[in-house]
Amino acid sequence: MENDILIQTKDLVKIYPMGSQDLVALEKVNLTFKKGEFAALVGPSGSGKTTLLNIIGSLDTPTRGSAIVMGLEVEKLSHKKSAELRNKHIGFIFQTFNLLPVYTVYENVEFPLLLSDVPASERKQRVMQALEWVKLADRHRSKPNQLSGGQSQRVAVARAIVKMPSIVLADEPTANLDAENSHNVMQIMEGLNKELGMTFIFSTHDEKVVQYMRRIISLDDGRVAKDEFVKSVKKRV
Ligand SMILES: Nc1ncnc2c1ncn2[C@@H]1O[C@H](COP(=O)(O)OP(=O)(O)O)[C@@H](O)[C@H]1O
Numbered sequence: 050m051e052n053d054i055l056i057q058t059k060d061l062v063k064i065y066p067m068g069s070q071d072l073v074a075l076e077k078v079n080l081t082f083k084k085g086e087f088a089a090l091v092g093p094s095g096s097g098k099t100t101l102l103n104i105i106g107s108l109d110t111p112t113r114g115s116a117i118v119m120g121l122e123v124e125k126l127s128h129k130k131s132a133e134l135r136n137k138h139i140g141f142i143f144q145t146f147n148l149l150p151v152y153t154v155y156e157n158v159e160f161p162l163l164l165s166d167v168p169a170s171e172r173k174q175r176v177m178q179a180l181e182w183v184k185l186a187d188r189h190r191s192k193p194n195q196l197s198g199g200q201s202q203r204v205a206v207a208r209a210i211v212k213m214p215s216i217v218l219a220d221e222p223t224a225n226l227d228a229e230n231s232h233n234v235m236q237i238m239e240g241l242n243k244e245l246g247m248t249f250i251f252s253t254h255d256e257k258v259v260q261y262m263r264r265i266i267s268l269d270d271g272r273v274a275k276d277e278f279v280k281s282v283k284k285r286v
């Protein structure tokens with residue numbers, strides 16, 4: 050169904066000018082993502098995963114082609130409109146967590162709500178609800194340096210979902226986590242996908258992440274080499 054489509058890229062090209070030789074990071078990428086997907090971009094380092102996520106997240110614009118996100122062509126948006134799109138509809142998770150060190154866990158998760166007009170009375174409830182999703186409500190007064198890597202990434206997940214975005218983009222979210230914490234954080238995101246219907250798009254080359262996916266898109270030198278929907282549930286190791 051047309052209105053189930055959250056993201057569509059059309060002949061997306063990204064070129065970084067590099068002196069005399071241009072670097073082609075994305076070469077005519079055509080992809081469609083529907084509501085509720087749990088999908089990963091996989092491929093070796095330099096294959097274009099981060100570039101594609103950043104364009105979908107309207108943090109970057111394509112050189113040619115189009116990315117339509119929530120019905121908006123990101124390359125045509127003003128700074129204000131693209132900030133609005135991110136603010137309303139997109140949550141980001143990064144491999145380095147990117148928590149603000151001087152703020153508490155609570156304040157880190159509250160931060161996106163301060164950028165929109167959520168009344169103070171409602172903020173507390175939403176922050177604590179998000180922290181409950183990631184099982185860290187009891188650590189809301191801690192500072193990031195008092196947390197393990199796994200806990201830090203769970204705070205980052207809470208921050209990404211506190212506004213109940215339609216789309217969550219996670220760029221190598223387990224790259225700095227051990228196996229146990231990787232599974233832990235993937236299971237939390239899988240739960241958010243299944244129970245709240247949030248759409249997740251990952252970039253990864255971690256087999257532990259891939260085994261949770263229902264769709265695996267392989268990038269090779271900026272091109273979509275493969276796009277597979279997983280039918281059977283794979284055994285988790
Ligand atoms: N800001 C930039 N300036 C120049 N080249 C870049 C920039 N960002 C990425 N690239 C290049 O674009 C290609 C794709 O990079 P990237 O999307 O980061 O790949 P991946 O996330 O799969 O490792 C790489 O060759 C990378 O060096």
Ligand SMILES: [Mg+2]
Binds near residue numbers: 098
């Ligand atoms: Mg990357």
